[in-house]
Amino acid sequence: MSVNRDLEHMQMALEQARVAARAGEVPVGAVLVLEDGQIFASHNAPISLHDASAHAEMRVIRDACIASLNYRLTGSTLYVTLEPCAMCAGAIIHARVARVVYGADDRKTGAVTSLYQLLADKRLNHQTEITGGVMADGAGTLLKQFFRDRRKHNKAQ
Amino acid sequence: MSVNRDLEHMQMALEQARVAARAGEVPVGAVLVLEDGQIFASHNAPISLHDASAHAEMRVIRDACIASLNYRLTGSTLYVTLEPCAMCAGAIIHARVARVVYGADDRKTGAVTSLYQLLADKRLNHQTEITGGVMADGAGTLLKQFFRDRRKHNKAQ
Numbered sequence: 001m002s003v004n005r006d007l008e009h010m011q012m013a014l015e016q017a018r019v020a021a022r023a024g025e026v027p028v029g030a031v032l033v034l035e036d037g038q039i040f041a042s043h044n045a046p047i048s049l050h051d052a053s054a055h056a057e058m059r060v061i062r063d064a065c066i067a068s069l070n071y072r073l074t075g076s077t078l079y080v081t082l083e084p085c086a087m088c089a090g091a092i093i094h095a096r097v098a099r100v101v102y103g104a105d106d107r108k109t110g111a112v113t114s115l116y117q118l119l120a121d122k123r124l125n126h127q128t129e130i131t132g133g134v135m136a137d138g139a140g141t142l143l144k145q146f147f148r149d150r151r152k153h154n155k156a157q
Numbered sequence: 158m159s160v161n162r163d164l165e166h167m168q169m170a171l172e173q174a175r176v177a178a179r180a181g182e183v184p185v186g187a188v189l190v191l192e193d194g195q196i197f198a199s200h201n202a203p204i205s206l207h208d209a210s211a212h213a214e215m216r217v218i219r220d221a222c223i224a225s226l227n228y229r230l231t232g233s234t235l236y237v238t239l240e241p242c243a244m245c246a247g248a249i250i251h252a253r254v255a256r257v258v259y260g261a262d263d264r265k266t267g268a269v270t271s272l273y274q275l276l277a278d279k280r281l282n283h284q285t286e287i288t289g290g291v292m293a294d295g296a297g298t299l300l301k302q303f304f305r306d307r308r309k310h311n312k313a314q
Contacts, residue, residue: 046228051219052252053210054228062208071203071211086268086275087251090244095209108282111243115280116273118243123272125265 006101009033009079010135013103016043016056017081017142023048027142028082030056032064032097035075040064056080057088061095072096081139083110083132089118092128099129103139163258166190166236167292170260173200173213174238174299180205184299185239187213189221189254192232197221213237214245218252229253238296240267240289246275249285256286260296 009031016029020043028044042059046052057080065071077099078092083106092100100119102112111118112130119128166188173186177200185201199216203209214237222228234256235249240263249257257276259269268275269287276285 046251049223050226050228051222052228052230053215053219053222053248055251058210062210065208065210066206069207071207071209073209085247085251086243086273087247088244090242090247090268091210094203094212094242094244108280111247115278116243121272123265 006079006131006134009039009077010081010101010103012039012041013056013079013081014135014138014142016041017139020044020056021142021146027146028056028080028139030060030078030080032060032073033077033079034064034068034073038064038068040067053087055085055088057084058091061091061097065095074098077101079134081135082106082143083112083114085109086111086116086118089116092119093124093126096126097128099131101131101134103134104136104143105132163236163288163291166196166234167238167258167260169196169198170213170236170238171292171295171299173198174296177201177213178299178303184303185213185237185296187217187235187237189217189230190234190236191221191225191230195221195225197224210244212242212245214241215248218248218254222252231255234258236291238292239263239300240269240271242266243268243273243275246273249276250281250283253283254285256288258288258291260291261293261300262289 013029013031017027021027032040040060046054073095081103089111170186174184178184189197197217203211230252238260246268
């Protein structure tokens with residue numbers, strides 16, 4: 001996958017993150033590109049969907065699995081604006097995603113490089129190619145702005 | 158929660174695991190008891206549902222969240238016949254499940270005691286009470302039988 005293609009898909013993921021922010025959800029967006037070129041895009045929505053598991057990554061993986069009638073997404077690439085947590089890293093392994101491209105590091109719950117390195121764990125039955133820090137500034141700025149606005153809003157109440 | 162109540166709910170989870178086996182899925186079952194006493198039961202079904210994330214634990218968490226219109230299941234107890242993987246442990250944390258009772262250890266992918274100890278990680282924003290080894294023999298026998306039958310079936314083809 002070319003660098004330009006990576007940037008293009010991460011731009012789409014950032015647009016999804018902005019949709020999440022407008023809905024009052026922590027702004028994280030994801031894009032999943034299947035081996036055959038099909039693209040799925042989604043955003044973080046646990047509050048709106050009443051579903052603790054509804055992170056952006058989980059939603060694109062589920063959507064793609066169901067649409068392709070296959071619980072394995074061999075050869076696919078996942079783009080996500082924030083480093084995946086343990087739940088999402090686990091799903092990435094179960095779905096056999098081939099490559100993960102992410103934006104900002106998540107120092108509090110990141111399970112790809114920050115707290116754990118699940119996608120590189122040789123004891124598990126699948127490892128994933130990883131590219132971190134792609135358009136990290138855009139993703140990080142969105143998150144910071146969101147939490148700043150939320151603090152302001154909470155103080156005003 | 159009394160020991161008898163634990164055994165009763167684990168028995169229900171084992172029944173769910175048997176349903177999974179009959180459907181050709183790895184036999185794992187889960188039961189989630191909410192703080193108000195509501196009970197949700199489900200089984201592992203990634204192949205049938207075309208969903209890499211459709212582990213028994215994920216399904217009961219999602220079902221309970223959606224039914225209670227709440228992405229947090231504070232005060233709930235999750236019973237599962239096999240030690241949860243990283244994906245499920247992550248979802249347990251996100252959903253704020255208070256207690257996890259599991260059956261057999263999963264030495265290959267377990268993320269509660271075996272490979273990782275996610276539910277006790279103080280760096281994450283929620284910790285969970287854990288009781289392992291409850292009716293572990295029943296859960297383990299089901300799994301062993303399932304994989305033995307599958308090997309036999311594959312050899313016969």
